[in-house]
Amino acid sequence: MFRIVTVEREFGSGGGGIACELGRRLGWKVWDQQLTCEIAQRAQVSEAAVALCDERVDSRLYRLAKTFWRGSYERSIPLAASHSFDTDRMMAMVSEIMRTIAEDGNAVIVGRGAPFFLREREDTFRVFTYAPRDEKIRRVVAMGKSHAEAEDLVENVDKERVAYIKHYFNADWPRRELYHLMINTVVGDENVIATILNGMQTLEGHAAETALRGVR
Numbered sequence: 001m002f003r004i005v006t007v008e009r010e011f012g013s014g015g016g017g018i019a020c021e022l023g024r025r026l027g028w029k030v031w032d033q034q035l036t037c038e039i040a041q042r043a044q045v046s047e048a049a050v051a052l053c054d055e056r057v058d059s060r061l062y063r064l065a066k067t068f069w070r071g072s073y074e075r076s077i078p079l080a081a082s083h084s085f086d087t088d089r090m091m092a093m094v095s096e097i098m099r100t101i102a103e104d105g106n107a108v109i110v111g112r113g114a115p116f117f118l119r120e121r122e123d124t125f126r127v128f129t130y131a132p133r134d135e136k137i138r139r140v141v142a143m144g145k146s147h148a149e150a151e152d153l154v155e156n157v158d159k160e161r162v163a164y165i166k167h168y169f170n171a172d173w174p175r176r177e178l179y180h181l182m183i184n185t186v187v188g189d190e191n192v193i194a195t196i197l198n199g200m201q202t203l204e205g206h207a208a209e210t211a212l213r214g215v216r
Contacts, residue, residue, distance in 0.1 A: 003105030011157035012136030
């Protein structure tokens, strides 16, 4: 039985909203902004500090500065939490939190490398949402961004996600074989949600039939 759904998404494809509604229908907890809050609490930093690291790799300049700091005689001097928090630290914490979420089950997790962290779990149904560029821009504008802002975000956010996945998992993004379902959200959120639920039910039924044959 599936106890977890991961929703990875192209920026602007509506994956976050779809995950929220999916969680509501299943009666499961949705880990999106809540995951940012959890990381911030554990790291004792602001949610804004976590958001700066969210699904992006630290800049080369910052990495060079961090390497220099680690090698300096001042390395024993404690840094302020907000200064010492970076993507590497966040990823270590996400790994721990993902394991806890998976053990508890009944969860819908948005992004943050969840399909990679949980790829070995048979109780996890992995979804990837995408959409044509015009549809993504339309959705972002509907969220309150200007057309120019929407174009810039659609153009650049996914480039950061590609770099993030390549750096931390040495994999291409999206890695198609990870997902049970990849769906174009231009068909509408309701159809996407119905397809996800049907896909979960179909695979669970297939697994049950296979197990029954094994018993016989």
